[in-house]
Amino acid sequence: MTPDLDPMILAIFLPLFGAIAAFMLPRAAALIGLVTLAMTTGAVFWLAQRVLASGAVIVPLGGWGAPLGIDLRADGLSVAMLLLTSAVGFLVSVAALDSLKGADQARQRQYFWPLWLLLLTGMNGVYLSTDIFNLYVMIEVIALAAVGLTVLSGTKAALRAGLEYMYASILGALLFLMGVGFVYMQAGRLDFAGLIAAEPSAAMSAALALMIVGLLLKTALFPLHFWLPAAHANATAPASALLSGLVVKAALYIFLRLTTYMPLPDEILITLIGALGAGAVLWGGLQALRAERLKLLVAWSTVVQIGLIFIAFARAGQVGLAESWKAAALLILAHGVAKAAMFLAAGRIKDEIGHDRIRDLDRAPVRPTLAQFTFALAAISLIGLPPSLGFIGKWSLMEGAMAAGYWHWVAITMIGTFMSVAYFSRVLSAFLRFDRVRAPVGEHQGWALADAAPLTLALTAIGLGLMAAPILRFIEIGYPFGAAL
Amino acid sequence: MTPDLIYGVTGIAVFGIGLVGALCAQERLRRVLALKLCSVGAGFLLVVGAWREPPDTPDPVPHALVITGIVVMVSATAVALALIRRLQTLEAEDDA
Numbered sequence: 001m002t003p004d005l006d007p008m009i010l011a012i013f014l015p016l017f018g019a020i021a022a023f024m025l026p027r028a029a030a031l032i033g034l035v036t037l038a039m040t041t042g043a044v045f046w047l048a049q050r051v052l053a054s055g056a057v058i059v060p061l062g063g064w065g066a067p068l069g070i071d072l073r074a075d076g077l078s079v080a081m082l083l084l085t086s087a088v089g090f091l092v093s094v095a096a097l098d099s100l101k102g103a104d105q106a107r108q109r110q111y112f113w114p115l116w117l118l119l120l121t122g123m124n125g126v127y128l129s130t131d132i133f134n135l136y137v138m139i140e141v142i143a144l145a146a147v148g149l150t151v152l153s154g155t156k157a158a159l160r161a162g163l164e165y166m167y168a169s170i171l172g173a174l175l176f177l178m179g180v181g182f183v184y185m186q187a188g189r190l191d192f193a194g195l196i197a198a199e200p201s202a203a204m205s206a207a208l209a210l211m212i213v214g215l216l217l218k219t220a221l222f223p224l225h226f227w228l229p230a231a232h233a234n235a236t237a238p239a240s241a242l243l244s245g246l247v248v249k250a251a252l253y254i255f256l257r258l259t260t261y262m263p264l265p266d267e268i269l270i271t272l273i274g275a276l277g278a279g280a281v282l283w284g285g286l287q288a289l290r291a292e293r294l295k296l297l298v299a300w301s302t303v304v305q306i307g308l309i310f311i312a313f314a315r316a317g318q319v320g321l322a323e324s325w326k327a328a329a330l331l332i333l334a335h336g337v338a339k340a341a342m343f344l345a346a347g348r349i350k351d352e353i354g355h356d357r358i359r360d361l362d363r364a365p366v367r368p369t370l371a372q373f374t375f376a377l378a379a380i381s382l383i384g385l386p387p388s389l390g391f392i393g394k395w396s397l398m399e400g401a402m403a404a405g406y407w408h409w410v411a412i413t414m415i416g417t418f419m420s421v422a423y424f425s426r427v428l429s430a431f432l433r434f435d436r437v438r439a440p441v442g443e444h445q446g447w448a449l450a451d452a453a454p455l456t457l458a459l460t461a462i463g464l465g466l467m468a469a470p471i472l473r474f475i476e477i478g479y480p481f482g483a484a485l
Numbered sequence: 486m487t488p489d490l491i492y493g494v495t496g497i498a499v500f501g502i503g504l505v506g507a508l509c510a511q512e513r514l515r516r517v518l519a520l521k522l523c524s525v526g527a528g529f530l531l532v533v534g535a536w537r538e539p540p541d542t543p544d545p546v547p548h549a550l551v552i553t554g555i556v557v558m559v560s561a562t563a564v565a566l567a568l569i570r571r572l573q574t575l576e577a578e579d580d581a
Contacts, residue, residue: 068546133550140557144564151568156579159572166568167516170561171507174523177554178500181527184547185534 006059007047008072010122011082026110030097033113037093040085040120042109048079056478058130067189071130075478077329080471081253084333085123087460088245088340089116091453091472095344096238098450099351108152115152116242119145126250131191132180132211135254136173139218143169146247148352149239150231161230168227172251175214182207197262198360204338208262212255217412219251221273221310222280225303229287232299237347241294245340249332253307256325259313274314278412280307285419289426294346294356297423298339301382304416305335309414312397316404327400329475330468331393334381334461338390341457342378345347345371348450361430365439370451372431377458379424381465384417389464389471492533500526513569517562524558 018036022029048059064133065071074082093116100109122141129135147169151162184190186207189200198204213224220228230246266268284303291297312327337454348371351357353364381388384395394413464471499522506519528551535547 023536133553137553137557140561144561147564147568154571156572159568159575162512163565163572165518165567166561166565167507170520170565171504171523173518173557174500174503174527176529177524178530179549180550181530181534184531392505399486 006072007043007050008074008128009061010055011047012121012128014043015117015120015124017064017242018123019114019468022117023114029110029113033117034093034097036117037086037120039091040124041090044079044082044086047074048083050074050228051076051079051477052474058167065193067194070134071191072128073130074128076475077253077256077479079477080329080333080475081127081249082124084245084249084336085120085127088336088457089120089242091457092238092245092340092344094242095241095450095453098232098448099237099344099347107154111148112152112238114149115145118248119149119242123246123250126254129275130193132176132183132195132258133190136177136180139176139250139254140170142175142247142250143173143218146243150235152239153234153236155234157230158234161227161234164227165231168224169190172217173215175217177214179207179211179214181207185459191403192257193260195258198262200265204262205265205481208258208264208420211220211258214256215251215255216276219248219255219306220303221276221306222283222303223442225280225284225306228303229296229299232302232343233296237344239348240299240347241340241343244299244343245336248302249336252306252328252332256313256328259321264318267360269320270314270317272407274311277282277307277310277314278409280304281311281412281416281419285416285423290421292358292424293428294349294358294361295343297358297427298342298346299426301342301420301423303341305339305382306329306419308394308397308413309335311409312393312400315397315401315409316406320400320404324400326472326475327396328395330389330396330471333471334389334393335465337457337464338381338388338461341374341454341461342382344454344457345374345378345451348448348454349375358426358430361427362433362436363438365437367431368451368454370448374451374454374458376428377455377462379420379428381458381461383420383424387465388462390461392465392468420480489533489536492536493530496526496529496533498526499529502526513572517565517569521558521562524554526534528554 018032022032027333051074056073059072061070071131072106087469100112100308119142122145126135127140129138144309147162147166150165151158186203187194219222232240235243281304284300284307287295309328309331312331313324315324349368352366352368381390384390398410398413503522503526505518507516507523510516510519522536531547537543537546
């Protein structure tokens with residue numbers, strides 16, 4: 001079999017070659033980046049069509065199947081993640097064209113594209129991998145590219161945050177690698193089918209625990225979130241949008257996958273994961289209420305949303321896991337789109353007003369109306385107001401928790417929602433107050449074509465809520481995951 | 486105590502020392518070195534997993550994994566060191 005032009009192979013190798021080309025031809029980097037993204041998105045759509053038509057598809061790389069070779073596999077969930085990555089990635093790239101156009105940003109322009117395409121390679125690789133060592137390599141690729149994007153601006157704060165991120169990321173990956181070693185010694189193979197077939201044992205549980213802790217560190221679940229707020233708040237706007245909207249999702253996705261192949265051995269563990277999620281919602285909410293900078297507030301809101309996704313995972317305990325992953329997946333998709341929009345909007349507001357101190361936002365004579373509108377729309381999805389996708393995600397979280405009688409998860413979700421209304425109101429009310437401005441307000445200043453991409457993302461976050469039923473049907477294709485292997 | 490058990494426990498211990506260092510050390514360079522220790526421990530464990538009682542040949546798959554792990558860690562270390570140097574230069578400029 002010669003899988004020479006398979007969409008899965010294209011989805012991984014197009015961005016890789018694009019990254020190399022963009023690195024070698026820095027003058028054409030933006031053009032190469034956009035063309036590569038468009039082609040990758042095309043490949044993902046091709047793959048989506050194939051999965052819709054015939055269910056999960058598998059490609060053995062080089063004709064060597066698992067367990068010795070490496071398989072790529074695409075099903076509904078992985079294609080949904082791929083679509084999220086390439087669609088959000090494309091719009092963020094369009095926005096990056098504008099936000100990196102300054103004369104002093106030549107270096108950023110030069111390195112943004114290769115790093116971002118490398119990041120895309122790693123993420124597409126994660127969503128298509130079927131063995132855990134491959135996943136380890138891919139999360140390291142993601143980590144290196146993501147750290148590069150974090151420090152792109154070259155400021156001291158960004159470098160410090162990037163270094164901290166690097167430590168956390170590498171440590172998470174090494175914990176994962178340790179788990180991989182345990183699995184190999186126990187099961188003798190590393191592909192997902194091997195994980196399903198493996199006998200549950202103490203060593204396998206230890207392996208799962210190591211891998212999960214590593215992933216939680218990389219996805220920044222409370223109390224392992226310490227690196228996230230500084231890293232996401234200090235990066236340049238398009239990098240923040242990619243890091244917050246997409247990068248943390250890769251580790252979350254691996255977590256969802258692993259827990260379906262290697263069921264968590266104990267109800268207590270699931271409750272513990274939910275409790276950590278609750279901690280994230282409360283602590284992240286408090287910090288967002290206290291944040292002085294707009295981008296820091298948005299970064300803390302990411303911590304909250306990650307917690308919420310883990311609550312969705314734990315909402316109905318062990319018996320509910322077969323359904324709960326869908327609620328978590330919906331929240332992942334909703335957060336990916338809305339948070340990318342919000343970070344881009346925050347970046348635009350910072351560019352137009354010149355600072356992002358929340359306290360002084362209502363003193364600004366310039367009001368970048370479209371960016372503010374985008375911010376509000378993204379906030380609607382993150383708070384979870386209907387008809388946004390965030391609403392559907394939260395609703396299915398609470399519905400499952402109520403059906404299982406786990407009212408504490410409902411209570412935490414409600415508290416988290418109230419807190420998110422409170423901290424986003426801090427920003428939104430500043431947008432609407434005009435009585436503290438001394439100069440005449442230029443209400444319609446600061447519109448730019450650059451607002452188009454974030455606005456599209458925010459409108460998508462709201463509009464996708466109306467398509468929740470088809471999305472749910474789509475991510476179920478190929479479930480249960482083991483069946484098609 | 487069989488040799489593979491001794492080596493296996495050693496691998497886990499080395500990983501543990503690295504873990505403590507990575508979480509508790511203050512200096513930037515020390516934390517990088519601690520992370521290197523972690524990777525050595527994990528690699529050690531994989532090599533032990535490849536070991537077989539002498540007449541049998543060792544399992545080559547974990548060896549391949551360790552080599553990949555080493556390559557990944559070399560590049561990660563390079564990036565971390567580059568970041569530290571850059572940060573140090575910036576901080577030195579501030580002091581001057």
